Amino acid sequence: xxxxxxxxxxxxxxxxxxxxxxxxxxxxxxxxxxxxxxxxxxxxxxxxxxxxxxxxxxxxxxxxxxxxxxxxxxxxxxxxxxxxxxxxxxxxxxxxxxxxxxxxxxxxxxxxxxxxxxxxxxxxxxxxxxxxxxxxxxxxxxxxxxxxxxxxxxxxxxxxxxxxxxxxxxxxxxxxxxxxxxxxxxxxxxxxxxxxxxxxxxxxxxxxxxxxxxxxxxxxxxxxxxxxxxxxxxxxxxxxxxxxxxxxxxxxxxxxxxxxxxxxxxxxxxxxxxxxxxxxxxxxxxxxxxxxxxxxxxxxxxxxxxxxxxxxxxxxxxxxxxx
Amino acid sequence: xxxxxxxxxxxxxxxxxxxxxxxxxxxxxxxxxxxxxxxxxxxxxxxxxxxxxxxxxxxxxxxxxxxxxxxxxxxxxxxxxxxxxxxxxxxxxxxxxxxxxxxxxxxxxxxxxxxxxxxxxxxxxxxxxxxxxxxxxxxxxxxxxxxxxxxxxxxxxxxxxxxxxxxxxxxxxxxxxxxxxxxxxxxxxxxxxxxxxxxxxxxxxxxxxxxxxxxxxxxxxxxxxxxxxxxxxxxxxxxxxxxxxxxxxxxxx
Numbered sequence: 001x002x003x004x005x006x007x008x009x010x011x012x013x014x015x016x017x018x019x020x021x022x023x024x025x026x027x028x029x030x031x032x033x034x035x036x037x038x039x040x041x042x043x044x045x046x047x048x049x050x051x052x053x054x055x056x057x058x059x060x061x062x063x064x065x066x067x068x069x070x071x072x073x074x075x076x077x078x079x080x081x082x083x084x085x086x087x088x089x090x091x092x093x094x095x096x097x098x099x100x101x102x103x104x105x106x107x108x109x110x111x112x113x114x115x116x117x118x119x120x121x122x123x124x125x126x127x128x129x130x131x132x133x134x135x136x137x138x139x140x141x142x143x144x145x146x147x148x149x150x151x152x153x154x155x156x157x158x159x160x161x162x163x164x165x166x167x168x169x170x171x172x173x174x175x176x177x178x179x180x181x182x183x184x185x186x187x188x189x190x191x192x193x194x195x196x197x198x199x200x201x202x203x204x205x206x207x208x209x210x211x212x213x214x215x216x217x218x219x220x221x222x223x224x225x226x227x228x229x230x231x232x233x234x235x236x237x238x239x240x241x242x243x244x245x246x247x248x249x250x251x252x253x254x255x256x257x258x259x260x261x262x263x264x265x266x267x268x269x270x271x272x273x274x275x276x277x278x279x280x281x282x283x284x285x286x287x288x289x290x291x292x293x294x295x296x297x298x299x300x301x302x303x304x305x306x307x308x309x310x311x312x313x314x315x316x317x318x319x320x321x322x323x
Numbered sequence: 324x325x326x327x328x329x330x331x332x333x334x335x336x337x338x339x340x341x342x343x344x345x346x347x348x349x350x351x352x353x354x355x356x357x358x359x360x361x362x363x364x365x366x367x368x369x370x371x372x373x374x375x376x377x378x379x380x381x382x383x384x385x386x387x388x389x390x391x392x393x394x395x396x397x398x399x400x401x402x403x404x405x406x407x408x409x410x411x412x413x414x415x416x417x418x419x420x421x422x423x424x425x426x427x428x429x430x431x432x433x434x435x436x437x438x439x440x441x442x443x444x445x446x447x448x449x450x451x452x453x454x455x456x457x458x459x460x461x462x463x464x465x466x467x468x469x470x471x472x473x474x475x476x477x478x479x480x481x482x483x484x485x486x487x488x489x490x491x492x493x494x495x496x497x498x499x500x501x502x503x504x505x506x507x508x509x510x511x512x513x514x515x516x517x518x519x520x521x522x523x524x525x526x527x528x529x530x531x532x533x534x535x536x537x538x539x540x541x542x543x544x545x546x547x548x549x550x551x552x553x554x555x556x557x558x559x560x561x562x563x564x565x566x567x568x569x570x571x572x573x574x575x576x
Contacts, residue, residue, distance in 0.1 A: 051429045054575040071431050079429040085422030087333075089340035101329030102430040145426065 004029040004153045004183035005050070009059030012045050012207075019045045021207040022059065027200070029152075030180045034194035035187040037204035038319055043187035044082055046204070047157045050185075051079050064152055075103060078151035082158045084142030088131025092123045092141050095130060096148055103149040110148075117144040120174065122167075135162040143171060154178065156186035160193055172197050191312040201311070205319045219309055225283040226309050228269070229253065229276045229290065232300035250276050252297050262286060279309065327436040330427070334444035343410055344448065350406050351452045354398040355459035359391035359467045389542065391464040392476045396538050399453065399483055404490055404514055407449060411494035412507035414441045415571065420502065424576055434572040442495050442564050446488050453484060479541040482549065485556050486534040490514055492560045496567035500574065531556035 005027035012020040019042045027033045037043050048054040050061055052069020066073035086095055093114055100110040118124040121140040126133075130141065139162040146154060159175070160168040175184050176197045188194060194201055195215060202212040211218055231253055250268060253276055257266045262282040269275035280286040283306055294301045338344045366383045373381050415438065418424040428434060457480045465471040493513045497506035520532035527533040533552030540547040 048575075053425060053429065071433070074429060075431045077429075079426075081422065081425050081429075083422060084426060086426070087337065087423060089337070098329060098333055099426070099430065101332075102326040102427065102432050104326055104431070142426075149430075 002029050003027055004031075005033075005061070005063055005185055007046075007050075007059070007061045010046070010049065010056050010061055011058035012042070012049060012054070013057050019207050020049075020056070023204070023207070023209050025202055025209065025212065027183060027185050029183050031199045032175060032179050032184045032197050033186070034198035034201040035185060035204065036189065036191065036194055036201055036315065037187070038189055041204040041319075042207040043189075043204055044157055045207075047079075047081075047155055047187060050155060051077070075149070076151060077153045077155060078146035078149060079154075080139075080142045080146040080156045080159055082161065084138055084145075086130040086133075086138065086141065088129060090130050091128070092118060092126060092130065092144070095141065096144055099145040100148045105149065113148065113150075117147055120144065120147075122170065136164060136167050139163055140167065140171075143174070151182060153183045153185065156184065158188055159186055160188065160190060168193070191310070191315055195311045203315060203318050210318045211314075215311060219311065219314055225280055225286075226307050226313070227278045227280055227283075227286055227290065228303065228305045228307075229278065229294075229301070230274055230303040231276075231294055231297075232302055249299065250274055253294065253299065256293050256297060257290075260289070262289075279313075326430065326432040327440060330432055330436065331440045331444060334440050335447075338444065338448050344452075347406060347410055347448065348452045348455075351399075351403060351456035352459065354395060354403065355456040356463060358394035358398060358460055359388075359463040362386050362390035362394050363467050365390070386468070388464050388468045388470050388472065389475065391460065391468065391471075392479075393539075393542055395457070395460045395476065396479050396483065396542055399456075399480070400486075400535060400538055403453075404487065405511070407487060408490055408494045408510040408514055409507050411445055411491050412498050412510050413503040414445060414495055415498040415567075416501065416503045416506055417498075419576060428576065435568040438495065438499060438568040438571050439564060442492055442567075445491050445495070449487055449491065450484055453480060453487075475542060475544065479538045482534050482537055482541060482553075485553055486517075486531065488560045489517075489531050489556050489563065492563040492567065496563050496570070499567040499571040528552075529555065531559050 003026045005025065007023055007025040010020050010023040011018070023042075023046065035043055035046065045054065049056050050063060050068050052074065061068050063073040064076050066076070090098065096114045096117060097107075097110050100113065101107075105113070115124065118126075121144045123137065123140055123144065126137065130138070133141070139159070143156070143159060146156065156175075160171050163171060172193055175186065178184055179197075179199070198215060200212070200214050201218060203210050231249055254266050254268065257263050257276075257278055262280050262285050263278055264281055265279040267277055269277050278286075287304070287306070290304060291301055363386055366386055369381050369383050373379050415424075418427070424437075428437060457476055461471045461473070461476055464476075490510070490513075494506065494510035497509040497513075500506075501509060517532045518535055520526040520530065521534075521536040523532075527536040528548065529551045531552055533549070534556055537547050537549055537552060
């Protein structure tokens with residue numbers, strides 16, 4: 001599959017600060033690609049370069065084969081900035097007509113397209129001037145204007161950040177509905193959004209991509225599965241002796257699990273006394289060996305549950321290390 | 324209609340929907356309405372000062388249409404220019420600081436077209452308002468003084484409009500590279516520099532500064548060579564606009 005967006009060694013510096021450090025990305029055409037990172041990671045800087053608003057100090061990027069900021073790239077893409085700003089004296093319909101006009105779209109085509117876009121973003125019944133809009137309404141209008149040219153590549157900077165839960169759901173559904181037809185590249189720090197709609201994800205931290213993969217591979221590669229265990233007498237041991245050598249119950253179990261090669265992380269649950277939480281790379285082996293380890297310690301196993309690790313945990317694992 | 328045409332229409336609408344048209348138009352209209360009346364009342368005002376100060380003697384000529392025209396051109400070339408520079412200074416920087424430029428310039432509208440549209444529409448607005456103001460001045464002058472010849476007011480007004488085009492280009496250039504307040508300050512510095520340069524003979528003869536010097540001579544029907552100042556002002560307007568577009572296209576937003 002061809003790439004709609006390719007970035008090679010992209011670097012951007014602001015004085016001594018390196019905002020982007022040799023970033024490489026490949027966004028397949030038709031995919032929904034999440035660009036994830038904590039605040040200040042460099043996501044907005046990246047989008048500013050891709051839209052031609054800023055220049056890179058090194059490296060190169062191609063949007064549908066065209067350099068960022070070129071007339072061809074701009075005519076094939078749609079963009080929503082993190083805080084979209086409009087002419088307050090205009091109305092939504094007028095702004096979309098104006099935005100479409102900048103793409104050279106004929107008036108007749110716009111008269112057909114604009115009402116559909118307003119309907120899509122839930123602004124079809126709003127006739128007031130944009131100056132009186134809430135932040136959420138501006139965000140919705142921002143999404144509509146980014147779609148006015150039916151772009152092949154849609155770039156969204158924090159598209160759900162100003163929306164209420166219902167608005168967020170609508171926008172995510174809209175993004176998901178574009179999959180296969182339009183390439184969507186969106187930055188966010190809301191992990192649940194990425195997990196919900198993205199095919200692929202890149203995690204940016206301190207200007208560098210620390211991971212790029214599809215979400216399932218990413219989870220498999222970085223953490224695999226979580227186990228939750230409760231043993232008889234675990235509460236008293238865990239409550240008092242986590243980390244203490246020679247403890248009984250949960251503390252003994254934590255000590256026993258720490259040396260196993262298939263355990264990457266084990267700790268007492270902070271939310272539920274007596275509960276031990278472990279991250280394991282080989283779930284089948286863990287299911288076989290944990291009951292035996294518990295028995296060897298002379299404990300009884302009350303509970304053994306496994307679950308898939310969330311993207312949030314992967315994110316914290318990758319990004320938290322540098323903080 | 325292409326992207327530039329659509330942006331041009333937006334600029335016109337923006338002037339109509341925001342403070343620029345009422346403020347600039349209001350200022351010019353105020354000058355047009357009050358200029359002839361003030362010219363008529365000035366002798367009476369001076370006489371009242373004279374009567375309150377025994378021993379003070381003014382030689383007060385009888386006011387006429389030329390005094391009304393002098394008032395109009397003086398207001399235009401001083402306060403009018405001042406207000407115009409202040410308004411033009413926010414034309415680009417305002418869009419950058421508010422963030423509207425981002426949505427516009429990530430669409431297929433070049434930054435060159437963005438700047439040129441700004442200058443063209445702003446100048447067009449000033450021309451329309453000044454033409455209206457000149458007609459009103461002429462009409463009020465006719466009412467007050469019974470005579471209002473055409474050439475004596477239109478010649479200096481047209482010359483001032485050529486100068487205004489340069490001032491708008493300069494203010495837009497400053498607005499392309501600096502925040503609004505700084506752009507206004509730099510625009511006013513350029514205006515004062517041109518006004519001062521007009522006092523130096525060679526600059527008055529061969530540069531746009533000569534246009535400010537020419538206004539009073541045209542008002543009084545005195546001969547003056549305008550070719551060089553007009554040509555250099557037009558060339559400078561184009562060059563400054565091109566420089567604004569070039570610098571803006573290199574600027575990160």
